[in-house]
Amino acid sequence: MATEPTPKLMLDVQNVNVIYGNYQVLWDVSMQANAGQVMAVLGPNGSGKSTILKAIMGLTPVRSGKVIFEGEDITNRPAHEMIERGISMVLERRRLFTGMTVYENVMLGAYHKSVQKYAKERLEWVESLFPILKERRDQVAGKMSGGEQQMVAIARALMSKPKMLLMDEPYLGLTPRIVGQIAEIIHKVNAEGIAVIFNEQNVKLSFGISNYGYLLESGRVMLNGTGEEMMNSDVIRRVYLGE
Amino acid sequence: MNLAIFIEQILNGLITGSMYALIGSGIALVYGTMKVLNLAHGEFYMLGGYFTWYLAVSLGINPAIAIPAAVAIAFCLGMLIQKLTVEYLILRDNWAFTTIAATMGLSIILQNAALLVFGANFNTVPSYVSGVMVLGDIRISWQRVLIFVVALATIGFMTWLLKYTRLGWSIRATSQDRDAAQVVGIPVKRVYMICFGLAAALGALAAAMLAPINAINPWSGMPVLLKGFVVVVLGGLGSFPGAIIGGLLLGVVEAVGVQLTSSEWRDVISFTLMIAVIWWRPWGLFGKK
Numbered sequence: 001m002a003t004e005p006t007p008k009l010m011l012d013v014q015n016v017n018v019i020y021g022n023y024q025v026l027w028d029v030s031m032q033a034n035a036g037q038v039m040a041v042l043g044p045n046g047s048g049k050s051t052i053l054k055a056i057m058g059l060t061p062v063r064s065g066k067v068i069f070e071g072e073d074i075t076n077r078p079a080h081e082m083i084e085r086g087i088s089m090v091l092e093r094r095r096l097f098t099g100m101t102v103y104e105n106v107m108l109g110a111y112h113k114s115v116q117k118y119a120k121e122r123l124e125w126v127e128s129l130f131p132i133l134k135e136r137r138d139q140v141a142g143k144m145s146g147g148e149q150q151m152v153a154i155a156r157a158l159m160s161k162p163k164m165l166l167m168d169e170p171y172l173g174l175t176p177r178i179v180g181q182i183a184e185i186i187h188k189v190n191a192e193g194i195a196v197i198f199n200e201q202n203v204k205l206s207f208g209i210s211n212y213g214y215l216l217e218s219g220r221v222m223l224n225g226t227g228e229e230m231m232n233s234d235v236i237r238r239v240y241l242g243e
Numbered sequence: 244m245n246l247a248i249f250i251e252q253i254l255n256g257l258i259t260g261s262m263y264a265l266i267g268s269g270i271a272l273v274y275g276t277m278k279v280l281n282l283a284h285g286e287f288y289m290l291g292g293y294f295t296w297y298l299a300v301s302l303g304i305n306p307a308i309a310i311p312a313a314v315a316i317a318f319c320l321g322m323l324i325q326k327l328t329v330e331y332l333i334l335r336d337n338w339a340f341t342t343i344a345a346t347m348g349l350s351i352i353l354q355n356a357a358l359l360v361f362g363a364n365f366n367t368v369p370s371y372v373s374g375v376m377v378l379g380d381i382r383i384s385w386q387r388v389l390i391f392v393v394a395l396a397t398i399g400f401m402t403w404l405l406k407y408t409r410l411g412w413s414i415r416a417t418s419q420d421r422d423a424a425q426v427v428g429i430p431v432k433r434v435y436m437i438c439f440g441l442a443a444a445l446g447a448l449a450a451a452m453l454a455p456i457n458a459i460n461p462w463s464g465m466p467v468l469l470k471g472f473v474v475v476v477l478g479g480l481g482s483f484p485g486a487i488i489g490g491l492l493l494g495v496v497e498a499v500g501v502q503l504t505s506s507e508w509r510d511v512i513s514f515t516l517m518i519a520v521i522w523w524r525p526w527g528l529f530g531k532k
Contacts, residue, residue: 059425079422079425081428083427083428088426091422095420096420096423097423104412108416108424108429111416111429114428160428
């Protein structure tokens with residue numbers, strides 16, 4: 001899977017700058033992701049690895065630069081349009097509708113008119129991925145454990161039949177056992193042909209499941225390459241792996 | 244005290260409370276979704292009263308048509324006003340105060356607009372139904388019974404809307420997490436606009452139903468707004484079921500309190516109840532900590 005014969009470019013981020021108030025968070029960030037790829041965005045806290053995902057999704061305004069998805073310019077388009085284009089996102093710390101039931105949360109993932117028709121078929125699929133969704137249908141989502149909530153959040157994002165799934169810190173605050181389960185889910189999702197872009201601080205953890213990566217530092221791309229290339233780079237070995 | 248009178252007062256309290264519930268639930272809906280404290284909410288009540296009066300009295304349209312029409316006009320006006328004022332403010336940083344200032348200004352503008360168009364007179368609407376319902380020793384006018392029935396039907400409709408419709412799901416989702424709602428494809432700006440319209444419609448409906456009892460003038464909105472605040476503080480800011488229970492509770496406590504003291508004490512009783520609840524549960528009866 002590491003190298004497809006002719007990889008199809010899906011997402012093209014070109015020289016994106018994001019500024020919050022007087023503080024520039026992203027500096028000329030460019031990255032590419034191919035269809036069907038699992039890509040990791042690495043970096044320490046405050047490196048801008050969350051901001052780039054939000055900028056792609058339209059949750060954060062892009063000051064200059066472009067975000068191109070499947071040949072179309074989606075820069076600064078509102079987030080609620082992304083579902084229609086085939087982009088879905090799991091927000092940092094799950095962000096479920098905590099007062100609503102598991103079923104309502106999951107079904108809201110297929111809220112958008114353009115994806116309503118998939119709701120039934122997708123519900124069956126996500127319930128097969130996460131049997132707990134079926135067992136706990138009527139439970140209020142806010143009462144679940146962190147790992148269970150993450151599963152609901154991923155299921156919700158998959159309901160719209162996305163081509164690309166953005167995951168903002170999917171492992172944050174989860175126990176190692178749950179992290180393993182989530183990694184397995186990412187594999188299964190990718191096996192369905194869905195491209196996954198996630199961000200994470202832990203380099204070793206990231207390359208267990210991704211086949212390409214970008215390293216951000218202080219809002220700039222420092223390095224990019226395949227998992228193998230990244231693991232063998234001097235910067236990564238010295239700074240992140242402590243070798 | 245005579246038991247029949249006491250029961251009658253409690254029933255009257257529930258009837259008044261059902262109107263407080265409609266008014267409070269509009270404030271709760273707007274605060275719950277947009278986190279905007281709408282200081283112009285009383286003016287939607289006032290305008291709803293005028294629309295009803297104009298349609299039913301000046302034009303002589305049957306109230307069964309005039310009231311829904313007045314409510315529909317208020318709904319559209321609420322959406323328009325949200326689109327022109329609040330929408331520009333809520334997506335900015337540090338907007339909390341700007342919306343308070345803006346809605347306060349809006350309140351003054353709407354009061355003066357009503358003064359200009361309708362004049363300073365008190366306007367009343369004849370009762371929609373006449374006669375008195377007699378149950379043993381208990382006597383309640385059919386007008387008040389009608390008010391209660393309409394309020395219950397409206398509360399039932401709103402509960403159904405929020406719980407089972409696409410619009411309702413999108414309103415609840417937006418109020419719980421704006422970003423997450425956007426991410427699943429909910430157009431939150433449109434949800435905000437509709438909520439503002441719904442709140443205006445609820446206020447207008449309360450005014451339409453109360454118009455035969457409480458005369459309308461350009462300043463009718465202010466006392467209603469204050470009562471609405473008591474209701475949402477009792478129920479928990481932003482909680483729709485909280486506003487319903489808070490409204491009914493306030494109505495009953497006021498009615499019993501007035502019975503034990505005198506009617507001048509009505510507002511003292513309601514604000515004392517509010518302050519007591521704030522001491523005991525600052526987040527309200529149904530709000531979250």
